[in-house]
Amino acid sequence: MMTAPASASPLQHDRFMTRSRRIASSLRDLRNAASQLPDAVVLLDQNQHVRWFNHAAENLLGLSRPKDRGVLLQQRLATSDLSDWLRDGTLEPLNDVSAPGHPESHLNVSMLPFGRRQQLLLARDISHLTRLEQVRRDFVANVSHELRTPLTVIHGYLELIDPEDVPELASVLNEMRVQSKRMGQIVEDLLALSRLETQHQIMDERVQMAPLLATVRKEAEALSQGRHQITLESSAEADLLGSPKDLHSALSNLVSNAVRYTPTGGNIAIRWQRTPDGAAYSVSDTGFGISATHLARLTERFYRVSSSRSRDSGGTGLGLSIVKHVMNLHQAQLRIESTPGAGSTFTCHFNQARLLPPGGGDEG
Numbered sequence: 466m467m468t469a470p471a472s473a474s475p476l477q478h479d480r481f482m483t484r485s486r487r488i489a490s491s492l493r494d495l496r497n498a499a500s501q502l503p504d505a506v507v508l509l510d511q512n513q514h515v516r517w518f519n520h521a522a523e524n525l526l527g528l529s530r531p532k533d534r535g536v537l538l539q540q541r542l543a544t545s546d547l548s549d550w551l552r553d554g555t556l557e558p559l560n561d562v563s564a565p566g567h568p569e570s571h572l573n574v575s576m577l578p579f580g581r582r583q584q585l586l587l588a589r590d591i592s593h594l595t596r597l598e599q600v601r602r603d604f605v606a607n608v609s610h611e612l613r614t615p616l617t618v619i620h621g622y623l624e625l626i627d628p629e630d631v632p633e634l635a636s637v638l639n640e641m642r643v644q645s646k647r648m649g650q651i652v653e654d655l656l657a658l659s660r661l662e663t664q665h666q667i668m669d670e671r672v673q674m675a676p677l678l679a680t681v682r683k684e685a686e687a688l689s690q691g692r693h694q695i696t697l698e699s700s701a702e703a704d705l706l707g708s709p710k711d712l713h714s715a716l717s718n719l720v721s722n723a724v725r726y727t728p729t730g731g732n733i734a735i736r737w738q739r740t741p742d743g744a745a746y747s748v749s750d751t752g753f754g755i756s757a758t759h760l761a762r763l764t765e766r767f768y769r770v771s772s773s774r775s776r777d778s779g780g781t782g783l784g785l786s787i788v789k790h791v792m793n794l795h796q797a798q799l800r801i802e803s804t805p806g807a808g809s810t811f812t813c814h815f816n817q818a819r820l821l822p823p824g825g826g827d828e829g
């Protein structure tokens with residue numbers, strides 16, 4: 466408690482005491498409010514020693530009073546998922562980690578600097594959101610799985626009927642075949658996305674780039690049917706470490722998009738080149754291009770610049786979403802540059818750790 470200066474008159478003394486009582490009461494209110502917050506709050510000094518924490522921090526982080534006042538937080542949580550993050554001292558929030566004091570709960574944790582090099586650790590319980598996300602993922606995966614068999618049967622029967630036997634229904638039959646094939650492709654893409662979303666790691670294998678690039682180019686030529694000039698430049702002299710199936714799917718998705726969104730007569734260039742910190746696979750086209758307002762949302766599921774153009778060209782709206790997930794699993798980045806009316810370049814940047822000298826078979 467503060468004391469009034471010795472030279473103060475009785476009136477000044479009374480005023481001083483009233484003010485200091487008011488400040489003390491406001492401080493108490495603030496502290497009581499903070500201690501009742503549903504988010505965990507921990508006040509740290511400049512060396513990350515715990516100065517104060519609220520009730521939620523006891524529950525979610527497993528801190529206890531009074532024993533944990535003054536302890537080094539990183540040491541106290543050394544066995545938890547927060548340990549490395551606290552040691553690195555990064556200000557980037559940490560998403561979806563299990564709660565040290567409540568392992569079945571999931572947390573989002575952030576660190577806010579304040580005052581004189583002090584820090585405030587905030588942890589929010591996101592278990593409810595994680596559960597909802599899981600329900601959504603399971604629902605999509607289950608629906609896709611359930612649709613697969615009936616669609617295969619419908620598709621099979623449609624293939625059995627020869628349009629020449631029923632000429633009056635030929636156009637209807639053709640349209641039914643196209644649509645059932647499209648539905649089948651949507652289901653396959655949704656299943657691929659569900660698998661990629663639940664996968665946190667991949668089994669690393671050598672992915673030989675020379676044959677993969679040749680396959681991707683052949684696929685592009687088959688899809689283009691001579692409508693575009695397609696070139697391949699491969700100067701990186703490197704193979705990749707990753708999942709052959711997923712990388713094939715991602716790299717060919719970009720080429721297929723280039724073919725589908727480039728009018729007849731356009732050029733498509735596939736490149737595999739070194740960069741200062743790794744290597745880049747890119748696909749450039751001289752197609753319709755995409756205006757800047759759409760770029761940030763392109764990798765969202767079913768996001769299309771033009772639905773009719775996507776559908777007419779056989780798109781499912783899921784291709785770039787798949788590419789983004791595959792890149793995340795390989796710690797790679799997808800970058801998109803585009804000018805409406807002039808064309809686009811989609812580039813996948815792989816870091817050095819993902820590269821192997823070309824060849825194969827001897828990496829153990």
Ligand code: ADP
Pocket residue numbers: 722723726750752753754755763764768769770771775776779780781782783784785786809
């Ligand atoms: P879709 O199956 O519709 O092609 P994608 O996820 O592969 O789905 O792409 C999303 C959208 O991004 C497309 O609908 C299209 O509008 C746009 N897009 C993708 N690639 C290109 C490209 N090379 N040129 C122009 N637009 C593109």
